[in-house]
Amino acid sequence: MDTKRLLSRLSSYAVLALFAFIAVYPVTRILTISMRPGDQLLSKSLALIPEGASLENYRVLLTETDFLRWLGNSLLVSIVVTITGVALASTAGYALSRHRFRGRKAALSGILVTQMFPATMLLLPLYIVLIQLGLINSYLGIVVIYTATALPFCVWQMKGYYDTIPASLEEAARIDGATPWQAFYKVILPLAAPALVITALFSFMSAWNEYVVAAVVLQDTELFTLPVGLKGFQASMATQWGLYAAGSLLVSIPVVVLFLVLSRYLISGLTLGAVKG
Missing domain, CATH: 1.10.3720.10 (MetI-like)
Known part of the structure; x- marks a missing residue:
């Protein structure tokens, strides 16, 4: 595979990866917020799994x-x-x-x-x-x-x-x-x-x-x-x-x-x- 074709393919993958990240990132933020304890809902942490993560919000949502x-x-x-x-x-x-x-x-x-x-x-x-x-x-x-x-x-x-x-x-x-x-x-x-x-x-x-x-x-x-x-x-x-x-x-x-x-x-x-x- 020549260099020009390789660069073209890599640039295509880079663009696709960028748009995939743009599409997925908001979903990851929502997932993080849904697992945060009540006292951390306004946290600015970017961690996917928040500290003290739990499924309490899902339990309350489904049962209460x-x-x-x-x-x-x-x-x-x-x-x-x-x-x-x-x-x-x-x-x-x-x-x-x-x-x-x-x-x-x-x-x-x-x-x-x-x-x-x-x-x-x-x-x-x-x-x-x-x-x-x-x-x-x-x-x-x-x-x-x-x-x-x-x-x-x-x-x-x-x-x-x-x-x-x-x-x-x-x-x-x-x-x-x-x-x-x-x-x-x-x-x-x-x-x-x-x-x-x-x-x-x-x-x-x-x-x-x-x-x-x-x-x-x-x-x-x-x-x-x-x-x-x-x-x-x-x-x-x-x-x-x-x-x-x-x-x-x-x-x-x-x-x-x-x-x-x-x-x-x-x-x-x-x-x-x-x-x-």
Whole structure:
């Protein structure tokens, strides 16, 4: 290997190591704070394992707070949003990819335009709609909002991936006697597995991490999701940093597990879905 190529590779590794450090360092600080005793929370020590480290904050979080209830609430909402998002995006994306109908271009343009506006901008009109439907302070209300805000990206992602699958596969299935629905879910859906994974992951993340909508819609403490519940550890006069840090780490575990399990689908799902528009 010549010197120029070696230097190029070393510089690439150095840049990657730098960005990896930038990404990991905040996590190590949170881990350290979560294990600090109460009298050392404001310590400036950079040691990863603090002096007198203990798991007391985790014990208190799991046994003396409503963390497990918030966890169950978040899982329920996120799973429902994921199932709904995958079902709607997979069928809507297929229709936009395979069929030519009046209003198709307008629908595609509308999907792109909606991506220009943040969900917080839509919060007021959505809140008014939920009031009129009687869905304030209910899981159904936030499921509707989460699904609506996640669908534009998911539909476009699925549509782009379907465009990469030859239509001749469906035609062959139809010749063999399959109905349009059978050709879709027996031939096309299995091939679209990477895009379905991206859609499921994005839908799950949209619901799992969201705070603003849940804080506005959910008013009963028994219905709080994890982001809203953890915010309760922060007060105007004092903040329970140990519990806050411990909760933040535990909240990240399901997301990390999902990424690890689904990682082999992520690259192909994101790249192939962007080949055609």
